[in-house]
Amino acid sequence: MNILQVEMIQQIFAIVTLLLGVLLIGIIYNAYRIVKQPTLLLFIYGLFTLVVGITFADLVSIFTLDEFILAWSMVFSHVVVIIGLCVMAYGILRG
DSSP states (O other), X not given: OOHHHHHHXXXXXXXXXXXXXXXXXXXXXXXXXXXXXXXXHHHHHHHHHHHHHHHHHHHHHHHOOOHHHHHHHHHHHHHHHHHHHHHHHHHHHHO
């Protein structure tokens, strides 16, 4: 298995992760529409941010091969994941 096959598998997993994240956000949003609890809305915002952060670096690698952009997209991806986790934790602690 060469490096291009591994990158392609990572990109496929990123797309699948993004689609499953969208599905999960849709399911939780339907629950929010029923109960109208702000905690669920904050959790959805955090989950959206988390899914985008997890998949961002791999999705950027689909569109560009520039090493500088790929390196900074990984840094940005990790920052967005941390922000998403903090929003989710705040939503849960806020109760």
